[in-house]
Amino acid sequence: GEPTSAGSSGNDRANEQPDSPADIESLSGSVNLNTSGGVVDEIWEESWWARFMDETGVEIRTSSPADLSRLRAQVESGNVEWDVTEISTGGQYLEAVEQDLLTELDQERFREYFEQLGGDGDDLMPEAVATHGIGHAPFATILMFDEREFPEGEPQPSSVTDLWNVEEFPGPRCIHEQALYNLEIALAADGVDADDMYPLDVERAIGKLDELVPHIATFWSAGAESIQLVADGECVMSTVWNGRPFGAQNEDDIDYLGVAWEAGIMASSYWVIPRGAPNPESAYALLATYQLPEVGASTANQVGYGNTNTATDELIDEDARPFVATYGPNLEVLTVQDEQWWYEHGESAEERFSEWRLAQ
């Protein structure tokens, strides 16, 4: 549905591509970064932002949270204050592109800045630079289980599809409250190959989910909730975002959370430059800094989310590796979510999923 907004686009600054070549030395002033907020900010402050300021002398001003409607309001009202903002997964990026809220990325320019910063353009993953943004910390929805129930040495769940394996791994389960990820996981459990996954067969997925119903304790909605549910023994296994069990282990000494990557679903949110951003050059440089391996590794080592640079892998600590989605071996068994499909069918899929949920 299109909003019938009175506010029309009135600012064309973003479309004026600068003529001057990318030069990291020439940058000055400040740059406004909008993140979704959270503890990661604190890590970024040390690695990413500090590095950027060292290199450019540009001051970073941060804000949060990331919100599409606010982005749109800014662009449409001509009040753009963000130079870079995060944008969430599940079709919002494409929606923003569709609504013409973003600056189209000049790939070359990005690479120039990246290389001026000492990065190697060849290390960038294909996902790293899209038309209107760069992939932000990719994350995966994987399986987490309670090692107190399924201890090491005994059979342990090895795939997300083991959610359905109630004979071997009995006990209540929890899954995410949205269709997103759940449909893919259900299809995988029903034997659909990663390659044949899209377009999703929603009805088939729902059929598979039906089988799981008697074993679902509840749906989780917030990241921390999934951990809490397993920790409290409300369920023996749950889908989870990959950084969470790692965080739980680091911060809360919860060391009994096992994970299984097989058949997990990887997705990524985006860093984008709003159309009409006041400091687009600094924004490029900021994004380029983000993709440096040291920056990605420092977040990966602390919260389990890296960046989309293959060179980052080597810098990831041994004990963090099992939890990082972009770490090669993990990445291999993941299915990458088809954002286009979700953009086109997300709403009806969610509607169908809700309907199914409400029928319980």
Next chain:
Amino acid sequence: MQRRPGTITSTSPPESDRRRSSGSGGETRDSGGAEIDLISLTKTYESGDVRALDDVSARLAPGEFVTFLGPSGAGKTSVLRLLAGLEFPDRGQVLLNGRDVTSVPPQRREMGVVFQDYALFPHMTVYQNCAFPLQVRRVPAATIRQTVDAVLNTVQLGDHGDRYPAQLSGGQKQRVAIARTLVYEPQVLLMDEPLGALDKNLREHMQLELRQLQQRLGVTCVYVTHDQDEAMALSDRIAVMRDGRIEQMGSPRDLYRNPRSQFVAGFFGKMNFIPGEVTGSDSDCVHVDTELGVVRASRESARLSQGSLTAGAPVTVAVRPEKVSVTASPPRGTAVNSLALTVEYIRYAGAFTYVDGVGRTRETGVVACKGPENSDITTGEPAAFHFPVENTFVFEREPADQRGAGKPE
């Protein structure tokens, strides 16, 4: 009304002459009071079906003390509310010193109101309640303290200043309401049964205070009371109300001596009522045939319209007990207004004696009031009850169930 010490307390019977005589004792009035005109005031309450006021007109002279008297629901409070600007009349006007104030808001009328239900501010102490009118007038704090203390002493609540209204007895609340209004000496005082909850002694004390204050300041007073004695003692004039109308207005003496209707006659003092029918009239007298015999009334004291003067018209004869004299000897047959009755009952009531006489059917009778002296009248014996034609009133008969109208006991 400066009083001698060491003297009488308590109630007095109707003293229609007292006002006149005591007037001389008061200090001279200055012309501080306002003239008030009520012009054809009519008021129907939103939710009510009855007219609370129906074409009420009156003029109050500056410094006059006028009491509104009447049965419950007659509209007395309504008059005060219109005067104070708390209600807006459906029709009619209120003039203050000739100026139309009908739509002037209450605070600009400088009228002090003592509300029937006190309307004390529950969140203020007695002292604060009384200081309020002075504070809003920006009187200096020291003056306020003095004035309030004085007025609280006047109402004998000097030591209750720190109490909240909820911590007072009924009479104490009422006195606070009075004090709060007296404290700022308004031009016009509107008081709605301000002494109703006080015992006789305190009430008389307060009556005196009110009257003194009123005369000293020369304020115009509009007063409502149910106490006829109070009305008579205080008022220059009394307006008797019934069903939203002023039935009669005049000096207490005037109302007592010359009531214009059965209703007014029954509303003051005691009155014998004897139903009858007009039989005829001559140049001096109206003749009425009653169960007790033919009674004559002077033309002046017969309050009959021309229509009611025709023979057969139902009327009521009225005479005050103290105008009736009783003799043991049977009346001479020809004597005017001398009725032969049987003494049914003699009541010795402290200072005086009532003699109840009844006619043959024992349905109707006359009460005479006499001094405490002994006489030869005996219960059960016949006696003659005499009364002068000029003190005998004849009224058009009112329906028996007329609310509040001298309802037979």
Next chain:
Amino acid sequence: MQRRPGTITSTSPPESDRRRSSGSGGETRDSGGAEIDLISLTKTYESGDVRALDDVSARLAPGEFVTFLGPSGAGKTSVLRLLAGLEFPDRGQVLLNGRDVTSVPPQRREMGVVFQDYALFPHMTVYQNCAFPLQVRRVPAATIRQTVDAVLNTVQLGDHGDRYPAQLSGGQKQRVAIARTLVYEPQVLLMDEPLGALDKNLREHMQLELRQLQQRLGVTCVYVTHDQDEAMALSDRIAVMRDGRIEQMGSPRDLYRNPRSQFVAGFFGKMNFIPGEVTGSDSDCVHVDTELGVVRASRESARLSQGSLTAGAPVTVAVRPEKVSVTASPPRGTAVNSLALTVEYIRYAGAFTYVDGVGRTRETGVVACKGPENSDITTGEPAAFHFPVENTFVFEREPADQRGAGKPE
């Protein structure tokens, strides 16, 4: 008290004998009333510093009509509140038919209360207010309608059933409060100035209704009023309260004739007070030296403690005006209680006459009350004021500022 029609309306002066004589006219009481014992009730309000009640004890016989009389703030309402179970005494007990009900909640005492400030339910119509006590007693709807209609007619509000209390005049509200309590015919009726806002006619009508109902049902009545006439007319006994204590309790006649203190004497009817000092006493009489001369009172009518009988004790002599006779001839020198005074003022007050006599200093005086007959007494001339020793009271002198105590006008 079945009345003859066509007769007297309006107020009557103190009639101490009326109760006794009218008792015969009533229907016979059944024994429906409860016996009430108040035992040493003491009450201090939380926030108050004064004792509202101070060791109040009394026994009320079943079916008795007892009135509490006293100045504002004396504790009358407090007695009723304790009786009704609305307050808990600090000390003392309330017995109902011998049973201790001090801590029985109000609804189980079957006492009907007419509150001084009415306490009508604002969200219910007049009809609903009156139906309430019946509804909570699960009386059938048809009966309720009948009963309520009847009682509303009794209080002359038959056509006001659909009004809300806020739409009534003050007196109408008060009548609703009465009706609401009468409607369920409680065993004990507690009424706190139930007729204070009514005009005389209506008030007398209501007095009659109350008395009839009370006698028909034989309920025990505890009544508070400021109207002495009303108290005398209705009550079997009267309790005079002062400062939280019962000063004297007895029949109206008793209180009128034999007041036990200056306070009580000044609270009923009229009374002459003459300050003086005891000079001595013999077997019959107490001798008091006053400014007007020596006055003697019989030993029975001297209310003095042994201590106060000593010469020089400050006392007050009291005598009722109607016990004082006046003669124009100067008194014989030796006559007892015959004072030579100057007639200052003669007030003709409708049915009778007051004669004010003053002594030489014109500071003190005596008022006599006589019938309307003419006599040869003249203003400004000397006259003899006589009164019998047995009607002359002597009280210990009370401080002049004693609240409510027969305060000089």
Next chain:
Amino acid sequence: MTPPARRFRLPRGLGFLLPALILVGAITVVPVVRIVMISFGDGLANYQELFQSGVFWSTLRITVEISVASTVVCLLLGYPFVYLITSFRENVARRFLLIVVTTFWISLIVRVYAWMVILGRNGLVNDALVGLGLVDEPLDLLFNRVSVIIGMVHYLLPYMILALYGGMVGIDRGLTVAAQTLGASPLQAFRRVYLPQSLPAVFAGSMLVFILATGFFVVPSLLGGPGEMTLSVYMERQTFFLNWGSATSSAVLLSAVSIVLFVSMDRLVGLDKLFGAVRR
């Protein structure tokens, strides 16, 4: 003769308040008008879509059920509480109020987790029950309608209490006592005399809590079972995709339903008449 308030005309001297009235009107009405306009942006299309959506209707039903239940429970708990504390001395009463209100500031999420810990399979209650041998297996206390309502009530109760307090603290208890002297049991006196006078506060408080409840999604989604999806969750989804048309139309429909609910409650309970009489 305390003068009752005038009713019809703008009270004298209150003209200067008109700007406030207009401002309040503007601030509340203008956005609403805009929103209604947006919802009709495509004609009736948005509404047609909504009417056909099974999910809308079920979430609406669930929302109303949960909100009504929470409101009722809040009322049942809050009313006696306020009734009781307003019968204490005022300063005592307000101390109680402050204690209750303290709990407000404990962040919702934290509180919801506290409930999870208390009601969970290994939570306090189950531990106690199993420990006492009352049950063999831990009970499923969590993730059902009951736990949702517990969580909602926990969140909403203080609001109900505050809203009731403001209205009930001024009610004259004397009339209740008067009713008792007329023979009413304390319960009857309460029901016939006190309760009617407290209805404006009950009305305002219920409305307030009901509204809070309908807009509320954290608790149902955290404490609810698999099927407990509320309208606000649904609407959030819609705004996720910037689907203003359907977000606004469902908002408008929810408003309509709620208003119908309140107006009919109003009529049913006969508040209309009661209010009239209490107001003076």
Next chain:
Amino acid sequence: MTPPARRFRLPRGLGFLLPALILVGAITVVPVVRIVMISFGDGLANYQELFQSGVFWSTLRITVEISVASTVVCLLLGYPFVYLITSFRENVARRFLLIVVTTFWISLIVRVYAWMVILGRNGLVNDALVGLGLVDEPLDLLFNRVSVIIGMVHYLLPYMILALYGGMVGIDRGLTVAAQTLGASPLQAFRRVYLPQSLPAVFAGSMLVFILATGFFVVPSLLGGPGEMTLSVYMERQTFFLNWGSATSSAVLLSAVSIVLFVSMDRLVGLDKLFGAVRR
């Protein structure tokens, strides 16, 4: 002689309400106790950390500032509104109430969006201002403290209105009129007579709105400028890592601050005495 309520003892016959009192106590106090316990789980460590955290203090300050400002604005708008509508006939008053309340159900996000459109550089207000030639350049109305407060007030005003309504509808206007006959101007009568009687409602309403405001993060984060981070956002972040220790300790501190705020306001305004007198 309407009997005033007893104060000290449990009102007779109200013993049966004790369970409700206890239940309310349990439901409010038990989780709070748990939360306080958790916050002291590591001794004073959590608090030490908090006290040293600049972010905590600045978000706390921002939160209190925004909440106080929103509460005050709500009061300034809501009070005259309620004062006015309660002087109309009751059914008229309640119609006004319903209109205001309608706006409640417009989902918050939708409303915030509506404000963005209204206040934006090309929004209604700026269009009007520029169109009327009052300003040359569109003003920056959005994304600052003012737009946050506008959004908050829009959201909170109906709650304030409801809370005030319940308390103010029962106030006797007669006394205000009586004050006028004593010479008070309408304003004086209001200030000295009406206002004091409405303070319990004001107290309850302000508390309610203040609490709602502190717990509120959508509006500040959507309409606020870059620096407007509130404590609730901060606390939500803390729960990212199940960092209950610091989440609970900041909740406890916020409660403490708010209570200190209210108690001192209470003392300052002298509500204490007023309540005593109004309550009967």
